[in-house]
Amino acid sequence: MTLNKLSEKLIILAMLLIGFQYFAISLYTSKYDISSFLLLLAALLATKKRKLFSNTLIIVIAAFFLIEIVKYLSFQYAPIYRVFSGLFWIGGLLLILAKKDFIYYNQKKIFIAILMGLFITCSFMLFQYFFDTAWPVGRNISANRPLGLFDEPSYAGLVLYSASSALFGVAVLSRINFKLKLLYAIFGLVIFIFGLITLSMHILTFFITLSIILLIYLSIDSSWILKFLTAIFFIGIFFVIAIFILLDNPNYLARFDLTINSSSDLSVLAWLRGFDQAFYAFQMSPIFGFGLGSTGTFEMDSLTQDVLESIYMGKLTKLDGYSMFFRWVVELGFAVVTIFLIYMLLQLKFFRSLLLNKNYINYGFNYCIFIFIFSFALIVGILIKEPTYARSYVYASIFLFSTILPVVRKEKETKGLLVL
Numbered sequence: 001m002t003l004n005k006l007s008e009k010l011i012i013l014a015m016l017l018i019g020f021q022y023f024a025i026s027l028y029t030s031k032y033d034i035s036s037f038l039l040l041l042a043a044l045l046a047t048k049k050r051k052l053f054s055n056t057l058i059i060v061i062a063a064f065f066l067i068e069i070v071k072y073l074s075f076q077y078a079p080i081y082r083v084f085s086g087l088f089w090i091g092g093l094l095l096i097l098a099k100k101d102f103i104y105y106n107q108k109k110i111f112i113a114i115l116m117g118l119f120i121t122c123s124f125m126l127f128q129y130f131f132d133t134a135w136p137v138g139r140n141i142s143a144n145r146p147l148g149l150f151d152e153p154s155y156a157g158l159v160l161y162s163a164s165s166a167l168f169g170v171a172v173l174s175r176i177n178f179k180l181k182l183l184y185a186i187f188g189l190v191i192f193i194f195g196l197i198t199l200s201m202h203i204l205t206f207f208i209t210l211s212i213i214l215l216i217y218l219s220i221d222s223s224w225i226l227k228f229l230t231a232i233f234f235i236g237i238f239f240v241i242a243i244f245i246l247l248d249n250p251n252y253l254a255r256f257d258l259t260i261n262s263s264s265d266l267s268v269l270a271w272l273r274g275f276d277q278a279f280y281a282f283q284m285s286p287i288f289g290f291g292l293g294s295t296g297t298f299e300m301d302s303l304t305q306d307v308l309e310s311i312y313m314g315k316l317t318k319l320d321g322y323s324m325f326f327r328w329v330v331e332l333g334f335a336v337v338t339i340f341l342i343y344m345l346l347q348l349k350f351f352r353s354l355l356l357n358k359n360y361i362n363y364g365f366n367y368c369i370f371i372f373i374f375s376f377a378l379i380v381g382i383l384i385k386e387p388t389y390a391r392s393y394v395y396a397s398i399f400l401f402s403t404i405l406p407v408v409r410k411e412k413e414t415k416g417l418l419v420l
Helices: 005-016 034-045 055-075 080-097 106-132 153-173 178-196 203-219 222-248 250-255 266-284 303-310 324-332 335-355 358-362 366-385 392-415
Strands: 025-027 031-032
Touching: 005 106, 005 392, 034 080, 034 303, 034 392, 055 080, 055 358, 080 366, 080 392, 106 153, 106 178, 106 358, 106 366, 106 392, 153 178, 153 203, 153 366, 153 392, 203 222, 203 250, 203 335, 222 250, 250 266, 266 324, 324 335, 324 366, 335 366, 366 392
Parallel strands: none
Antiparallel strands: 025 031
16 A cells, blocks of 8 residues: 555545544643544655655745744743644644645545544434433533534534535535535535534634635626525525524524623633733734744733633633634734635635636536535634644644645546646
8 A cells, every 4th residue: 555545544534533522632631633643644644756745845844843943932931841732733734734735535535534424423413412411422511512522512513514514515616416406405404403503603604604605606607697596595594594593592692792791701701812812912923923832821911811810710711712813823923824814815716716617517526615615614613713723623624625626636637627
């Protein structure tokens, strides 16, 4: 078996195990998911022209380590073990981004692996919901918020809503017959319902992603009548969900109240405290941030911090900033965050150009659409409120988002299709 074949098998297994956070490796106060290790190993093993690494990749990784060491010596906010942990996991994500052209996988197998993992997740959620238990996770979590094998209902909601939006994306954007479109839409609706019972705020991730899908759809060639009807359909979905679900549930209403006092929702207070940390870091070190592991380790004036401490919740998510966007601003700097957001926009542009090309009609592009939108939605949700580097959905999102278009290019070269 070649290294690239082994790499592909590891990728497929990692996608199947995204939701298996119950089996994560615990060390100190952190958890490290199996999928993250598998994807990191898969990236390491991927070769291009029989080379594991390019000179450019080595220079990029070395520069990253050097910059982070200089930042640590300059600020010395973070404990050394958090610096090493950040170097390993952010360095791993950087390795994946740098080796994106080395990596190849069968899109259909990835699609099936993700759906199989979701099927297992939904099966456990049904059991937890109807039998009023959080087994096998074993935490004191209400069965009204089932989580499958994820560590938290929010994590389950992120993956479920991302998959749902991706399935709806295939139904809207792919050039397949109506029956298949309807089948994808039905699957998307079913997974959306499972997302709803987690009561996760990642329903906002679903809304954002679906809005972008609609904008892409309206920008590509199709009948104006069809565009109009599709837009009305989506707007109707938004309206129904907003009126009958979001505005009728105290769990969601509390999250939209940004009032800062001791009776405010804890998640809102933690998110606002993360914003305070990011804003302070932006003021003090806007380009490079304070360095890896520095989130929550420095002193600052913060009303939300004072309120959290007054109710003995001062340490709640303090060390991760509640949001990956906030954490990256603190630890990597606003410049890096801006570069990454520009990269996301460029990927969206390339994805749209793929949709505009007529040659993909016989290409089986529905798998690519699913993988791209699924990974994009995961990143959106992670930037909003999931800041832990070593979790499976973080590695899966960056891995798939950075590699899917290069994979399509490789298939174009082998099959002679002009797709980009």
